[in-house]
Amino acid sequence: MTLDVLYFAWLRERIGLGREVVETEAATVADLVAELRAREGRYDLAFADMGAVRVAVDQELTELTAPLAGVREVAFFPPMTGG
Amino acid sequence: MIRVAVQADDFDLAAEAAALERTGAGAVVTFTGIVRDVAGGLRWMEIEHYPAMTRSALEGIAAQAAERWSLTGATVIHRYGSLAPGARIMMVATASAHRRAAFEAADFLMDYLKSRAPFWKKEVREDGADWVAAKDDDEAALGRW
Known part of the structure; x- marks a missing residue:
């Protein structure tokens, strides 16, 4: 499947891009993270502490265990600091 | 009447409050968040x-x-981009027949907006730049509701 993967704030800075298209057969968000980490050091570093990473699937906040079947967009970012 | 806006430009706080006064409210509460130079040397706040x-x-x-409070109106406006110290970042305003609902709804909106709306702040100082870390207190505050 083809996913749009987005990164925000320090994840965007560490990985060096804000958006990319990823071809993957990952079943869950966690599987996708494992695939990305195996790619290159900058991904491995960005995802080193998953306690500091939040995820949204198709613009809805969710958990790392969320399935990816039928999903179009996955976004990774640090805890939000609005207001 | 719910109004939500996400914009780079500043907003007119008085006009927003006045619009809520015309919803048949007996009480209007407004909250405004301002860029604050906490440690000194802040050049601007970058909001992504x-x-x-x-x-x-x-x-x-x-x-x-x-759903939770009987409101005649609510307004949430949040800015993004580069904001100088003293600039308005965001506002929440609530209108209701009575003050308690208006105060509580505004408090609730702020608590959720801090931890559940996808904004990130970066402080750009004279000596460097850092992402603002989320506070445990902000996450814990959601437990109040």
């Missing part, structure tokens, strides 16, 4: 957001407030 998600997240939070 997730455009495809921000609006729907804010609308969802405002809809929850409208």
Whole structure:
């Protein structure tokens, strides 16, 4: 499947891009993270502490265990600091 | 009447409050967040957001407030981009027949907006730049509701 993967704030800075298209057969968000980490050091570093990473699937906040079947967009970012 | 806006430009606080006064309210509460130079040397605050998600997240939070309290109106406006010290970052305003609902709904909106709306702040100082870390207190505050 083809996913749009987005990164925000320090994840965007560490990985060096804000958006990319990823071809993957990952079943869950966690599987996708494992695939990305195996790619290159900058991904491995960005995802080193998953306690500091939040995820949204198709613009809805969710958990790392969320399935990816039928999903179009996955976004990774640090805890939000609005207001 | 729920109004949500995500914009680079400043907003007119008085006009927003006046619009809520015309909803048949007996009470209007407004909260404004301002860029503050906490440690000294702040040049500006960079506010990043997730455009495809921000609006729907804010609308969802405002809809929850409208379900829980009897409101005649609610307004949430959040800015993004580079904001200088002293600039307005965001506002929340609530209108209701009575003050308690208006105060509580505004408090609820702020708590949720801090931890559940996809915004990230970066402080750009004279000696460097750092992302503002989320506070455990902000996450814990959601437990109040």
